[in-house]
Amino acid sequence: MTPDLIQSLFTRPDGQFLCARWARPVAPVVFGTDDATLATVKGAIEALARIARLPTAETDPELGANFMLFFFRDWAELTGVPDLDRVIPDLAPLCARLADQGANQYRVFRFDEAGAIRAVFTFLRMDEHLAEMPAADLALVQAAEAMLTWGEGAFFKIAPLARTPEGDIFLRPDLATLIRVAYDPALPASASDPSHALRLAARLAAAEGGTNA
Known part of the structure; x- marks a missing residue:
């Protein structure tokens, strides 16, 4: 997930950004x-x-x-x-x-x-x-x-679910990781500045790479 994609997932139809947990x-x-x-x-x-x-x-x-x-x-x-x-x-x-x-x-x-x-x-x-x-x-x-306070249509931009070859359903891993990093205690519980997407992206990349942000 790029910072731009993450920003779009929390942007409302009026252009305002909000990521609250x-x-x-x-x-x-x-x-x-x-x-x-x-x-x-x-x-x-x-x-x-x-x-x-x-x-x-x-x-x-x-x-x-x-x-x-x-x-x-x-x-x-x-x-x-x-x-x-x-x-x-x-x-x-x-x-x-x-x-x-x-x-x-x-x-x-x-x-x-x-x-x-x-x-x-x-x-x-x-x-x-x-x-x-x-x-x-x-x-x-x-x-x-x-x-989280996803923007309207966020889950049309990314499919939220994935399925194993055996047919078992699960939340797609990058979305699950995004939710987890959004709950990082070092981040604010609510952010209206789009730059928050950069912080989420950095933590997401670190989590997927197996390092700490």
Whole structure:
């Protein structure tokens, strides 16, 4: 990964750069799945947290759960979720807009005073495209997308998953390493200067070369 590619992965449509990470244990909760899928999703979140060396927890002392993932069939279903409109402002018009756009996913981050990720809310409308994905693949991608504040379409620029000849799925190694180095304690929990991509690239190259940055 070049510095320019890394910079593009964290650049928003308005041109602003933002790379923020979690600075607290992740406490996930999943809605709208069966027990088997629930175990798969939580397993993927725990796997990504291990890559980032980020603790997981049963509860967040402030929010109860700070990583909420919703599976559903129609955007209108969200308007009936109790108290969701308290954490997602203008929920009804947002759902109407997403339905008009034919969107199948939406993600909202919340940040603490230092700019680190405080919570993330991920909404997945299980249309034909998402329903065709194996649960393990979908869970791994969603967990990876929640670890950092990727720019819109980042995972269209790089395919997040790879597969062994035997068919086993895994997070592509350079992306896993990028997530890990982004959690380097020597780096800030949130950076809005594009030069941060240079620091990530240097650490990524050192990690892949087996040296310390």
